[in-house]
Amino acid sequence: MSEELVFYTNPMSRGRIVRWMLEEVGQPYRTEVLDYDKMKAPAYLAINPMGKVPAIAHGDTVVTEAAAICAYLADAFPQAGLAPPPGDRARGPYYRWLFFAAGPVEAAVTNKSMGFEVPEERRRMAGYGCLADVINALETALDGREYLAGDRFSAADLYVGAQMAWGLQFGTIEKRPAFEAYAARLINRPAAVRAREIDDALMAAPEAVSA
Incomplete structure (x- = not known):
């Protein structure tokens, strides 16, 4: 898939799980950091009616819930080897x-x-x-x-x-x-370390947006 991958998160949230997953996947993505008081704004409710993070948009496909996002990304980018292939008993x-x-x-x-x-x-x-x-x-x-x-893994x-x-x-x-x-x-794991460094930097400078 070649559509843009957008990640909606806050560094003090379950979004840290998805950040790690994105770093394991190794595909380019754009991050939208949301303050908690902005998550109930209409623009974001159109992405996730729960008004919570994390969420991703992959082209026209929106996925919420950290476990679902991890499962989706593993299947969307099988070259990363993050899920047993279909038919495998694992x-x-x-x-x-x-x-x-x-x-x-x-x-x-x-x-x-x-x-x-x-x-x-x-x-x-x-x-x-x-x-x-x-x-x-x-x-x-x-x-x-x-x-x-x-x-x-x-x-x-x-x-x-x-x-x-x-x-x-x-x-x-x-x-x-x-x-x-x-x-x-x-x-x-290297991807986990990278993900922590990105989110920790965002916590230190919340106005920053990483890509």
Whole structure:
């Protein structure tokens, strides 16, 4: 695809996950940095009616939600090798853990951060059950594996690793040796380092726009 790739973000948001993905993809993109008080403006609501970042526009295609953006970019630019090819059995765990992080992990960690715990008698009503089950499932996924889907890094690792690194840093995910080793290995990838440097520079000089 040759259409312009535009990235809508704020350096203090989940957009940092998508920045990392864009740096892994290696395609040219233009960044639109939005202040939080501008995200409900009509111009941006036309991009994302939720008035939240991140979002991307790839030509006429708009994608929101960080996990969906990662999955889209992996398929739109297969030469980057960030998703198992169609028909590969590794596609199963790739989807499984990518969306496990977007669903149960995100919900469980957010609830913990807000001081909410699902009552034991109602856990069947919650998609994630309880935080302990989510954390144990993540540890099982990493048992004896370097990557979550096959033998190479994928967008699933990027998304899970970003969530895990954030949770370990701020105490919303329990520190376990498997988690710390996995997160440390991933966040030291060259693309992850570049992405952090770009967003950290934007935080220091918010008026700047990187391309």
